[in-house]
Amino acid sequence: MTQRLIDLRSDTATRPTPEMRRAMAEAEVGDEQLGEDPTVNRLQAMVAELLGMEAALYLPSGTMCNLIATKLHTRPGDEIILDRLANQYNYEGGGAAAVSGLSIAALSGERGIFSGAQVAGVIRGPSPHSPRSRLVVIENTMNAGGGAVWSLAAIDDVVQVARAHGLKLHMDGARLLNAVVATGIPAATFTAQMDSAWIDLSKGLGCPVGGVLAGTQEDMELARRYKHQLGGAMRQAGIIAAAGVYALEHLVERLAEDHANARLLAEGLAELPGILLDPATIETNIVFFDLDPTGPTAAEVAAALLSRGVRIGAIGGRHRMRAVTHLDISLADVEQAVAAMRAVVAH
Ligand SMILES: *Cc1c(COP(=O)(O)O)cnc(C)c1O
Numbered sequence: 001m002t003q004r005l006i007d008l009r010s011d012t013a014t015r016p017t018p019e020m021r022r023a024m025a026e027a028e029v030g031d032e033q034l035g036e037d038p039t040v041n042r043l044q045a046m047v048a049e050l051l052g053m054e055a056a057l058y059l060p061s062g063t064m065c066n067l068i069a070t071k072l073h074t075r076p077g078d079e080i081i082l083d084r085l086a087n088q089y090n091y092e093g094g095g096a097a098a099v100s101g102l103s104i105a106a107l108s109g110e111r112g113i114f115s116g117a118q119v120a121g122v123i124r125g126p127s128p129h130s131p132r133s134r135l136v137v138i139e140n141t142m143n144a145g146g147g148a149v150w151s152l153a154a155i156d157d158v159v160q161v162a163r164a165h166g167l168k169l170h171m172d173g174a175r176l177l178n179a180v181v182a183t184g185i186p187a188a189t190f191t192a193q194m195d196s197a198w199i200d201l202s203k204g205l206g207c208p209v210g211g212v213l214a215g216t217q218e219d220m221e222l223a224r225r226y227k228h229q230l231g232g233a234m235r236q237a238g239i240i241a242a243a244g245v246y247a248l249e250h251l252v253e254r255l256a257e258d259h260a261n262a263r264l265l266a267e268g269l270a271e272l273p274g275i276l277l278d279p280a281t282i283e284t285n286i287v288f289f290d291l292d293p294t295g296p297t298a299a300e301v302a303a304a305l306l307s308r309g310v311r312i313g314a315i316g317g318r319h320r321m322r323a324v325t326h327l328d329i330s331l332a333d334v335e336q337a338v339a340a341m342r343a344v345v346a347h
């Protein structure tokens with residue numbers, strides 16, 4: 001019998017549920033490139049409303065959401081300000097530089113959350129010798145910051161400084177709905193002061209593909225042009241957009257289960273010898289932890305876990321690992337993962 005893999009490497013591991021697949025199979029479709037796909041249009045309207053923005057645009061990936069946002073708010077030679085742990089800084093192929101021609105000022109925040117004073121510290125003067133500071137990117141929740149949530153006060157602190165200097169603000173909300181479910185704060189409250197924001201459908205929401213970017217009507221019209229230029233315009237995309245509609249209607253509240261499972265996973269792991277982890281830092285569905293630096297490396301532990309049917313990522317350093325809970329991870333899976341880790345560290 002082949003054992004089912006308990007895949008905690010990322011919340012991208014989710015597979016569409018049978019109900020989601022049914023919604024996809026039954027989706028009404030049209031030519032998305034011409035704006036005629038009713039399911040895509042419905043998804044865009046839902047996300048615009050969710051984020052309190054005038055309009056929204058369905059895109060093939062979250063990476064393209066971030067990329068197009070940079071194109072909306074900047075010109076080549078400008079500088080964007082983000083945290084050094086930001087996804088856009090580390091995991092998007094250097095697209096901001098390669099495609100949008102941007103310089104990047106990376107801040108050292110606390111678990112990816114930086115202050116207005118830190119932003120003020122890197123804003124350039126008016127000299128033509130310097131790049132022009134133009135955009136601040138806030139990632140909420142903060143993936144590499146262990147799923148940390150930006151509080152409204154922390155957002156406000158950055159917004160005050162950004163606005164005082166005429167900077168634009170963009171929220172990478174790949175996991176914004178995790179922040180919403182963790183805090184009870186509406187998504188539109190988190191994004192109220194942003195010029196653009198987006199949510200990913202292919203993370204904890206369980207869709208196979210896609211992200212939705214939102215902003216002003218005018219910006220979204222321009223974004224549609226960039227989408228086309230980048231080759232992101234599609235045809236009968238209602239088939240995949242239907243998964244997003246389904247997820248927003250049925251799979252948001254249940255993110256709370258992922259958070260509870262992440263907390264249980266963290267508590268279980270923290271009790272094991274050689275694992276350094278404070279469960280109190282787990283706010284959403286991401287659990288980073290460190291291994292005793294005198295023991296086996298993260299890669300070695302990951303390999304040993306995999307042979308026991310559990311996949312946890314060796315990520316963020318030689319002795320650092322990341323586990324992410326999601327739609328396809330049950331409480332029993334969490335217990336089994338802790339048991340597998342217990343067996344591995346005992347060796
Ligand atoms: C996954 C992720 C992205 C990129 O989204 P894709 O849909 O994988 O392209 C961007 N930002 C954050 C915070 C992410 O977690």
